[in-house]
Amino acid sequence: MTKMEHTHISLAHGNGGHYMRELISKIFATYLANPLLDTESDASCLPAIDGEIMMTTDGFTVQPLEFPGGNIGSLAIHGTVNDLAVAGAKPLYLTLNAFIEEGMEIAQLERIIKSMSEAAREAEVKIVAGDTKVVPKGQGSGLYLATTGIGLKHQQCRLSMQHIKLGDQIIVSGPVGDHGTAVMLAREQFGMRGDLQSDAASVLPLTEAILSVPGLRFMRDPTRGGLASVIYEIHQATGLGILLQQDHIPIHDSVNTVCEMLGFDPLYLACEGRVVAVVAKDDAETVLHKWQQLPNGKEASIIGEMTQENYVAVQTPLGGERLLEELEDEPLPRIC
Amino acid sequence: MTKMEHTHISLAHGNGGHYMRELISKIFATYLANPLLDTESDASCLPAIDGEIMMTTDGFTVQPLEFPGGNIGSLAIHGTVNDLAVAGAKPLYLTLNAFIEEGMEIAQLERIIKSMSEAAREAEVKIVAGDTKVVPKGQGSGLYLATTGIGLKHQQCRLSMQHIKLGDQIIVSGPVGDHGTAVMLAREQFGMRGDLQSDAASVLPLTEAILSVPGLRFMRDPTRGGLASVIYEIHQATGLGILLQQDHIPIHDSVNTVCEMLGFDPLYLACEGRVVAVVAKDDAETVLHKWQQLPNGKEASIIGEMTQENYVAVQTPLGGERLLEELEDEPLPRIC
Numbered sequence: 001m002t003k004m005e006h007t008h009i010s011l012a013h014g015n016g017g018h019y020m021r022e023l024i025s026k027i028f029a030t031y032l033a034n035p036l037l038d039t040e041s042d043a044s045c046l047p048a049i050d051g052e053i054m055m056t057t058d059g060f061t062v063q064p065l066e067f068p069g070g071n072i073g074s075l076a077i078h079g080t081v082n083d084l085a086v087a088g089a090k091p092l093y094l095t096l097n098a099f100i101e102e103g104m105e106i107a108q109l110e111r112i113i114k115s116m117s118e119a120a121r122e123a124e125v126k127i128v129a130g131d132t133k134v135v136p137k138g139q140g141s142g143l144y145l146a147t148t149g150i151g152l153k154h155q156q157c158r159l160s161m162q163h164i165k166l167g168d169q170i171i172v173s174g175p176v177g178d179h180g181t182a183v184m185l186a187r188e189q190f191g192m193r194g195d196l197q198s199d200a201a202s203v204l205p206l207t208e209a210i211l212s213v214p215g216l217r218f219m220r221d222p223t224r225g226g227l228a229s230v231i232y233e234i235h236q237a238t239g240l241g242i243l244l245q246q247d248h249i250p251i252h253d254s255v256n257t258v259c260e261m262l263g264f265d266p267l268y269l270a271c272e273g274r275v276v277a278v279v280a281k282d283d284a285e286t287v288l289h290k291w292q293q294l295p296n297g298k299e300a301s302i303i304g305e306m307t308q309e310n311y312v313a314v315q316t317p318l319g320g321e322r323l324l325e326e327l328e329d330e331p332l333p334r335i336c
Numbered sequence: 337m338t339k340m341e342h343t344h345i346s347l348a349h350g351n352g353g354h355y356m357r358e359l360i361s362k363i364f365a366t367y368l369a370n371p372l373l374d375t376e377s378d379a380s381c382l383p384a385i386d387g388e389i390m391m392t393t394d395g396f397t398v399q400p401l402e403f404p405g406g407n408i409g410s411l412a413i414h415g416t417v418n419d420l421a422v423a424g425a426k427p428l429y430l431t432l433n434a435f436i437e438e439g440m441e442i443a444q445l446e447r448i449i450k451s452m453s454e455a456a457r458e459a460e461v462k463i464v465a466g467d468t469k470v471v472p473k474g475q476g477s478g479l480y481l482a483t484t485g486i487g488l489k490h491q492q493c494r495l496s497m498q499h500i501k502l503g504d505q506i507i508v509s510g511p512v513g514d515h516g517t518a519v520m521l522a523r524e525q526f527g528m529r530g531d532l533q534s535d536a537a538s539v540l541p542l543t544e545a546i547l548s549v550p551g552l553r554f555m556r557d558p559t560r561g562g563l564a565s566v567i568y569e570i571h572q573a574t575g576l577g578i579l580l581q582q583d584h585i586p587i588h589d590s591v592n593t594v595c596e597m598l599g600f601d602p603l604y605l606a607c608e609g610r611v612v613a614v615v616a617k618d619d620a621e622t623v624l625h626k627w628q629q630l631p632n633g634k635e636a637s638i639i640g641e642m643t644q645e646n647y648v649a650v651q652t653p654l655g656g657e658r659l660l661e662e663l664e665d666e667p668l669p670r671i672c
Contacts, residue, residue: 017561017663040497040573042556043392043423045489049385056379057431057484059469087379095393097433097482131482133395136669141475146433146467148393148484153381161376220378225353237376327353333472 009104014134027110028096028130031117036093036128044128046093049152054089056080057148063334065112065142067186069179069197070272072145073112075336077119078200078272079223080149085207086219086275088159089151091123096130096147101140112143123202125149154211161237161278163217169284170234170242170304173206173275173297174199175250176227180269181258183335196254199296201273206297209290215280216287222276223336225327228267230276231304231312232326241309244324247317250299267314268327270335278306345440350470363446364432364466367453372429372464380464382429385488390425392416393484399670401448401478403522405515405534406608408481409448411672413455414536414608415559416485421543422555422611424495425487427459432466432483437476448479459538461485490547497573497614499553505620506578506640509542509611509633510535511586512563516605517594519671532590535632537609542633545626551616552623558612559672561663564603566612567640567648568662577645580660583653586635603650604663606671614642 004026005019012019029039036044058079065072077094084091096116100109120127178199185194203221210216222230227249231242251266259266273296279287284302291297312324340362341355348355365375372380394415401408413430420427432452436445456463514535521530539557546552558566563585567578587602595602609632615623620638627633648660 011669012664015560015663015669017565019664020560040569041423042419043390043425043485043487045423046389046391048388052384053382053486054379055382055429055431055464055486057433057465057467057482059433059435059467059482061435061469061471083378087377087381089379093391095391095484097393097395097484099395099397099435099480099482128391129393129484131393131395133397133480134669135397135477135480138474139477141471144435144469144471144480146393146395146435146482146484148431148433148465148482149379150389150391150486151379224351224356229353233376327351328348328355333347333351333470 004106007106009100009102009106009134011102011134011136014132024132027113031113032127034126036126046128051155052153054084054087054151054153056083057146058083060145060336061334062183062336063141064186067183067198069182070200071112071115072143073116074119075200075272076145076147077116077123078202080147081123081125082203082221084149084151085204086221088211089153091125091149091151093128094120094125094147094149096127097145098132099140099144100132100134101142102134102137104142123204159218161218161234164234164238164278164306166240166306166308167281168217168278168306169281169302171277171279171284171287171300171302172227172250173291174299175252176222176271176274177251177255177266177269179272180226180332180335181255184332185258194254196252199271199273201296203273203275205294206275206291209294210277210287213283213286215283216277217280218278220276222271222274224270226268226270227276228324229327231324234278235312241307242304242312243307244304244314246314248301248303250301264332269332272336340442343442345436345438345442345470347438347470347472350468360468363449367449368463370462372462382464387491388489390420390423390487390489392419393482394419396481396672397670398519398672399477400522403519403534404532405518406536407448407451408479409452410455411536411608412481412483413452413459414538416483417459417461418539418557420485420487421540422557424547425489427461427485427487429464430456430461430483430485432463433481434468435476435480436468436470437478438470438473440478459540495554497554497570500570500574500614500642502576502642502644503617504553504614504642505617505638507613507615507620507623507636507638508563508586509627510635511588512558512607512610513587513591513602513605515608516562516668516671517591520668521594530590532588535607535609537632539609539611541630542611542627545630546613546623549619549622551619552613553616554614556612558607558610560606562604562606563612564660565663567660570614571648577643578640578648579643580640580650582650584637584639586637600668605668608672
């Protein structure tokens with residue numbers, strides 16, 4: 001671990017002076033170093049990008065900061081990488097904002113930044129600029145992060161909800177609700193424990209595997225609001241109905257068990273490493289096959305299709321239908 | 337003002353569902369709308385940028401959220417525009433992260449986002465993507481913002497502290513310490529009032545006016561840590577000394593008065609609309625003249641020069657010298 005003058009963050013670590021310089025050089029620059037990150041400049045200079053640029057941003061407030069399968073740092077990298085990936089872009093450069101609460105343990109901050117570094121390396125993105133602010137004790141909750149990313153749009157790729165047609169198939173790349181459930185179990189307030197891991201991961205291998213499929217209409221990673229919210233958004237944007245097959249939606253047994261005990265619907269719980277794709281009927285098996293060959297796509301499944309109804313429903317194994325409503329109240333706050 | 341279903345922010349405004357969609361469409365999208373901002377996509381698609389790209393990011397935690405001369409919203413636009421401007425780039429596209437505290441008054445949020453919109457229009461930048469998170473009451477302080485920007489580097493421009501030479505002149509574009517002092521006076525805790533306004537503004541007109549001056553070596557906007565911290569950073573990076581002339585440093589009388597009463601040194605207080613430029617001796621008058629013709633440069637002044645000493649000092653009008661030390665403790669937290 002890095003030797004800093006203090007063990008915990010103080011307001012002086014955010015004041016633009018000596019201690020801030022120490023924090024940035026010994027923690028942030030140590031782990032996130034790359035030739036484009038210049039912690040002494042106001043802005044970083046990037047090589048020219050030949051093509052259309054995609055840009056996205058995301059904030060992270062997950063509690064607890066560390067959970068089985070990840071922490072807020074790796075999550076902040078995956079989240080922004082995934083937003084670019086599902087938009088059909090190759091993520092290139094990220095920036096990082098950290099709002100650190102006075103009193104945070106520096107060793108924990110270091111673990112989190114180290115995870116960011118590993119996640120960035122895995123997704124082949126560089127962190128090119130950053131900013132840290134320290135907020136007074138009691139006006140944060142350890143650490144909030146924001147990451148912003150730019151990527152190069154794949155030329156062949158014209159994804160949009162507007163391309164979705166009647167009969168198109170809905171495919172999900174893996175079990176839903178793992179992240180939300182794992183984070184919830186990591187909160188001591190529930191008095192429950194489990195060995196479930198968050199699914200938090202880069203979805204780049206999944207998206208790149210299917211970008212060339214001609215019938216691919218649209219992709220999204222279901223995070224806040226879960227699978228149900230993505231499905232509902234597609235319904236709102238297209239005006240078409242959606243019918244999901246309940247027994248085709250992959251859900252881990254442990255997720256179902258926890259949700260039954262606590263009264264949550266796993267379809268509304270966040271994932272952080274899954275993709276929902278809408279694909280023309282003729283190409284659905286192709287996408288499914290490509291995904292099932294990947295480590296994070298083994299449990300991919302065709303879960304439903306676009307209908308001409310004006311509602312979203314889930315068909316139960318017995319043939320009944322239940323309506324899927326838009327999320328109103330917060331089932332599980334602070335999971336991303 | 338916009339009609340929302342609630343007057344104050346609740347956790348449900350951050351959950352990915354109905355209320356979040358209402359908040360984004362009625363506040364954020366209403367004021368920040370432009371053809372590139374697609375609040376229904378994971379990432380926005382930008383036109384190709386022909387040339388080198390500069391990228392920067394900044395976080396904002398100022399208290400109070402609104403102060404004479406600006407608010408956290410306009411500050412968040414100016415801050416990132418200014419980081420690109422002093423790096424010699426034309427700012428093009430910004431993203432926005434908002435960490436909103438449960439219980440924030442929606443009317444105040446609306447005023448702040450409206451100010452952002454005006455500041456963005458003035459600097460001719462577009463907000464192309466955004467993200468909002470709601471944190472529980474008592475784990476924020478109303479609103480934290482982060483903005484990330486990309487800009488096009490001016491071809492002629494190769495600014496760096498490494499180009500600074502012995503004898504180069506230090507020029508500041510206007511009075512220092514206004515922002516820090518105005519924010520401080522806006523805090524009721526000090527029991528003082530004044531008509532001083534923050535200097536928060538885009539510095540783009542100032543930087544663009546002098547980019548073509550051949551002897552321009554380096555620019556920076558003195559924010560956290562004030563003029564003194566910029567001067568100290570230049571000293572650290574170049575290994576050269578700096579001698580400032582105290583009576584050449586423009587400081588408003590009201591700033592001096594407040595600082596004397598409270599024991600602050602105005603050289604360490606934040607500005608949010610000033611530029612410090614380091615310029616070859618032969619070109620210093622040219623820069624000064626160009627700045628003095630601009631509305632925000634009327635009080636520009638040559639305040640010192642690079643020396644061969646190994647320290648930073650301020651010469652008093654009587655000829656004495658006092659050392660300028662690196663900031664250690666926080667004189668005035670939460671001013672940006």
